[in-house]
Amino acid sequence: MLSVVVPMYDEAEVLPLFVERLRPVLDGLEDGYELLAVDDGSKDATPVLLQAARRTWPQLRVLRLRANAGHQAAISAGLAAARGDWVVTLDADLQDPPEVIPEMLAAARAEGVDVVYGVRTDRSTDTVFKRRSAHLFYATMRVMGATGAPDNAGDYRLMSRATVDAVNALPEDHRVLRLVVPALGFPAATVGYAREERAAGTSKYPLAKMIRLSLDSITGFSSAPLRLATWFGLGGFLLAVGLLLYALVAKLVGHTVAGWTSTVVIVAAVGAVQLLCLGILGEYVGRVYSTLQRRPTYYVAHDSLTGASDTGSVAVSASASRTPTAAAGGGRGHTPDP
Incomplete structure (x- = not known):
C-alpha cells in the first residue's frame, strides 16, 4: 500500500x-x-x-x-x-x-x-x-x-x-x-x-x-529570464537613441563638452547588461545541450x-x-x- x-x-x-x-x-x-x-x-x-x-x-x-x-x-x-x-x-x-x-x-x-x-x-x-x-x-x-x-x-x-x-x-x-x-x-x-x-x-x-x-x-x-533579457535589450536600445538625440542637439547648439566619465559609465553599463543577457541565454542553451546528450x-x-x-x-x-x-x-x- x-x-x-x-x-x-x-x-x-x-x-x-x-x-x-x-x-x-x-x-x-x-x-x-x-x-x-x-x-x-x-x-x-x-x-x-x-x-x-x-x-x-x-x-x-x-x-x-x-x-x-x-x-x-x-x-x-x-x-x-x-x-x-x-x-x-x-x-x-x-x-x-x-x-x-x-x-x-x-x-x-x-x-x-x-x-x-x-x-x-x-x-x-x-x-x-x-x-x-x-x-x-x-x-x-x-x-x-x-x-x-x-x-x-x-x-x-x-x-x-x-x-x-x-x-x-x-x-x-x-x-x-x-x-x-x-x-x-x-x-x-x-x-x-x-x-x-x-x-x-x-x-x-x-x-x-x-x-x-x-x-x-x-x-x-520559466521563460521569464529570457523575457528579462529582451527587456534589457529594449531598454538599452531606447537609452542609446536618447543619448544619440542628446548628442545631436548638444552639437547643434554648441554645448558639447569633452569628457570620459560619462563614456566609461555608459560603456560599462551596456557591457554589464550584455554579459547578463549572455549568461541567461547560456543557462538555457546548457539545458538544451544536456537534454540532447x-x-x-x-x-x-x-x-x-x-x-x-x-x-x-x-x-x-x-x-x-x-x-x-x-x-x-x-x-x-x-x-x-x-
Whole structure:
C-alpha cells in the first residue's frame, strides 16, 4: 500500500536514529508498506548499516546507486522503483518528522487528493539566512509563475500512484521535484509540522548546491529570464537613441563638452547588461545541450528486492514504472533545502 522513499548520502551517523524513529511509525500503520532506501553512492558506513538493518526489518529495501547522482536524482530513482499505491518522499536527517506520515495518509483519504505536502509551519531551528533565502526562492518562483507549491513545502510529500506514474513519465533532465509535482496540477492538501534540527551528522547541501538548484528551478520552469533579457535589450536600445538625440542637439547648439566619465559609465553599463543577457541565454542553451546528450542521470548498482542492476533512463513510462524491471532504473534528481 505504501512506499517510503528515502535518499541517503553518507548518513551513517543519523541512520540508527532514523530507523529507531521511522519503524514504529510504519509498523503502526494498518496497511502494508516498504521502506525504499536509495543509497546515493555513500562513501561511509551507510551501505553496511542498511544491510545490517535489513536482517531484522524485512520491509526495508535498498537501492544502491553506483555513484553519487544528487538528491533529486536519488529521489527520482526511488520513485521509479517504488511499488506502493501511495509514495512518501522523506530525507534521513530527521528534520522532517516521520510521525507526520499517518496524518498525510489520513488527509489524502479524507479529502480525496493525490498529493499531500508537508509544510514547515515552524522553521525556528533553521538559520536566519536559510529562512530568508527560502522565502526569497519561493517568492521569486511565484513572481515568475513557475510554481503552485505552498510556501515552505520541500521534498516531504505524499503522492498517489497516479502522481508518481505521471512524474516518472516526464522526459526532462535536472528535475526539481518540489516544482514538478505542483506543476502537474493534481488535487492537493497540506499538513503542517515543526521543522526539527538535524539529529546527527552534517548537511550534504552547501550553498553552491542550493544556488545550482535555484538556477535549475528558474530555467526549468520559466521563460521569464529570457523575457528579462529582451527587456534589457529594449531598454538599452531606447537609452542609446536618447543619448544619440542628446548628442545631436548638444552639437547643434554648441554645448558639447569633452569628457570620459560619462563614456566609461555608459560603456560599462551596456557591457554589464550584455554579459547578463549572455549568461541567461547560456543557462538555457546548457539545458538544451544536456537534454540532447541523453545521458542517464544515475546508474543503479543493486536492488535488494530483485537483485538486478540497470541504468537510470531519461524517461520511464507510467505503465512500466511498477514492474520489477523498471524498478531498477529510470528517474531523475537530488535537492537542496530552501
